[in-house]
Amino acid sequence: MLAIKIINVSVRDVRFPTSLEQHGSDAMHTDPDYSVAYVVLETDKAELKGYGLTFTVGRGTEIVVCAVKALSTLVVGKTLEEITSDFRGFYRLLSSDGQMRWIGPEKGVIHLATAAVLNAVWDLWARVERKPLWKLLVDMDPAKLISCIDFRYLTDALTEQEALDILVKGKKDQKSREEQMLKEGYPAYTTSCAWLGYTDQQLTQLCNEALAQGWTKFKVKVGADLQDDIRRCSLIRKLIGPNNTLMIDANQRWDVNEAITWVTKLAEFQPLWIEEPTCPDDILGHASISKALAPLGIGVASGEQCHNRVMFKQFLQASALQFVQIDSCRVGSVNENLATILMAAKFNVPVCPHAGGVGLCELVQHLILFDYISVSASLSNRMCEFVDHLHEHFKSPTVIRNAKYIPPKDPGFSCEMLEESVKKHQYPEGEVWRAIEKQQK
Ligand SMILES: C[C@H](O)[C@@H](O)[C@@H](O)[C@H](O)C(=O)O
Ligand SMILES: [Mg+2]
Secondary structure, three states: OOOOEEEEEEEEEEEOOHHHHOOOOOOOOOOOOOEEEEEEEEEOOOOOEEEEEEEEOOOOHHHHHHHHHHHHOOOOOOEHHHHHHOHHHHHHHHHOOOOHHHHOOOOHHHHHHHHHHHHHHHHHHHHHOOOEHHHHHHHOOHHHHHOOOOOOOOOOOOOHHHHHHHHHHHOOOHHHHHHHHHHHOEEEEEOOOOOOOOOHHHHHHHHHHHHHOOOOEEEEEOOOOHHHHHHHHHHHHHHHOOOOEEEEEOOOOOOHHHHHHHHHHHHHHOOOEEEOOOOOOOHHHHHHHHHHHHHHOOEEEEOOOOOOHHHHHHHHHOOOOOEEOOOOOOOOHHHHHHHHHHHHHHHOOOEOOOOOOOOHHHHHHHHHHHHHHHHHOOOOOOOEEEOOOOHHHEOOOOEEEOOEEEOOOOOEOOOOEOHHHHHHHEOOOOHHHHHHHHHHO
């Protein structure tokens, strides 16, 4: 089966008009239209396809689509066997092409495109093996997993041997953790109640509904106006009570000193973490914020706009993050996320993935299940984000029970969307967008 050949890469710009209702809004992204560059790998076996995506928030998705097209020449004609027998080499081919790397390297639009293409390759591989991706990873021999990772630029922090040792150690009691996950699921938190554009009334209603559904961990958007933040945090803390968990997220709004002063003023609401307090590239800034907020019991979280494994390496080396937020679509897919998961394990920092958007929950649940079952073996201070939008457009949508992710069972990486949804939301020609255009006129 691995002999199947990829004969075509199709890519489409699919957008959902979430900004109309302020879903997903934060202090920097006030009107996101949750979108994807949606990739389908066609093979010489007509019934077998690989599905992948990367997440965007509307305008600019057409540029990612263009970048996927540029990468597709490196993919078409390859067999799955050629790819998976040297996945590290294939990762490098895509991320380090002698000409194309100039428009990265391993960052920005070209890296988002790499994520979409590689996510589709992993989806195809898992489908061929007839396993959900998390299970493919969990069952994989540690040496084979290591062979998928590009260790270039990492070895001063994590060598191949150290990574292998972590994976070999993780095999102990793996079976019981897998059974536990299948029975109980992986703990989640919700961001759906408190987008920045929601009114207090909306926030109250959504929060009460979430409490009734069993949610115990909540994230609220902050950063635009201090008085608003104090009012909203006080409201949500009252609603959830003193024992539930609260996180706050500023989406890069502040300078370093401003972040420290602002968050200190929100400390009375006892947030577990402040997420993206400042520029996502400012490693030393995050380290200063971490140091200043540690006495208040507030950690720093980041990762949804962290370009690549080398950035994560430095955040960890500089003790700049207390929570590592991997993202399934920002970096070079599973290959690069494996590197970050293993570095986080070495530095003993919990991984709490970023999710939401379109499909991010569907994808990242596979990675965090792998992290628990095969690497960290711990649930302490760990949870995966959940946002309750747009799951209905997926063939295998996430299943949440008692505020926990129930491991997916369908083969693949859960990236496949309903063709009907794709057609309707394709930008700009889909019927949803045509109707909006007509209304605006
Ligand atoms: C624009 C997006 O909705 C972001 O606000 C969102 O990803 C957010 O940062 C999150 O942590 O969920
Ligand atoms: Mg965030």
